[in-house]
Amino acid sequence: MLNQNFHEKVVLKSSQLTPVSSPCDGVERTLLERNENSEYAISTTIVEFKPNSFFNEHVHDSGEELLVLEGTFSDEFGDYPAGTYIRNPHNTKHSPFSKNGCRLLVKLRQFDPMDNKQVIINTNNEPWLPGLVQGLKVMPLHNYEYESTALVKWDSNTEFSFHQHHGGEEIFVLKGTFYDEFGKYPEQTWIRSPHMSKHKPFTLSDGALIFVKTGHLLNKK
Numbered sequence: 307m308l309n310q311n312f313h314e315k316v317v318l319k320s321s322q323l324t325p326v327s328s329p330c331d332g333v334e335r336t337l338l339e340r341n342e343n344s345e346y347a348i349s350t351t352i353v354e355f356k357p358n359s360f361f362n363e364h365v366h367d368s369g370e371e372l373l374v375l376e377g378t379f380s381d382e383f384g385d386y387p388a389g390t391y392i393r394n395p396h397n398t399k400h401s402p403f404s405k406n407g408c409r410l411l412v413k414l415r416q417f418d419p420m421d422n423k424q425v426i427i428n429t430n431n432e433p434w435l436p437g438l439v440q441g442l443k444v445m446p447l448h449n450y451e452y453e454s455t456a457l458v459k460w461d462s463n464t465e466f467s468f469h470q471h472h473g474g475e476e477i478f479v480l481k482g483t484f485y486d487e488f489g490k491y492p493e494q495t496w497i498r499s500p501h502m503s504k505h506k507p508f509t510l511s512d513g514a515l516i517f518v519k520t521g522h523l524l525n526k527k
């Protein structure tokens with residue numbers, strides 16, 4: 307069990323954690339949350355594929371959601387460069403690999419049982435929409451009932467309004483530095499804030515690019 311108290315805020319600087327090996331040579335994982343110590347765990351993980359490594363063919367029980375952070379991730383269906391967002395729904399399967407190496411943010415077994423949409427978005431090619439305040443741009447990636455996933459780009463010195471997270475909020479800082487009244491969250495920080503938590507986020511001179519999920523922690527005990 308790792309970070310399974312969903313009433314607590316969790317902040318992890320993923321680059322300071324030690325990766326662990328996986329069943330496949332050349333594939334390592336940095337664990338952010340996991341409900342059990344097995345290959346069948348519900349988990350959120352940074353996965354690194356070394357050059358010319360592969361992972362065994364597997365079926366996605368309750369779905370696999372991932373964002374390519376660095377390098378190019380591949381499977382028998384295609385090549386996915388850094389910035390690609392992928393959702394492989396329940397019962398899909400593939401044999402992933404990486405020719406030149408890659409790093410991924412991966413969430414396993416967390417799909418709503420009715421959410422069976424396959425999604426592949428190369429965020430490098432998608433338009434940004436205006437955010438709720440000046441200095442903020444949003445790229446919606448997926449919405450399903452209460453759950454929503456997006457990239458949010460913050461200009462330098464941008465302030466967002468004080469708000470509450472119905473169903474929680476999960477953030478991975480992709481670039482720059484994200485702040486709120488509780489702390490400073492540099493690149494590669496993972497933040498999970500509980501249902502009904504509140505904050506007032508902002509950026510300073512370097513701005514930020516963040517991956518954000520909201521609403522998905524509503525039914526987590």
Ligand SMILES: [Fe+2]
Nearest residue numbers: 364370400402
């Ligand atoms: Fe997979």
Ligand SMILES: [Fe+2]
Nearest residue numbers: 469471475505
């Ligand atoms: Fe928030």
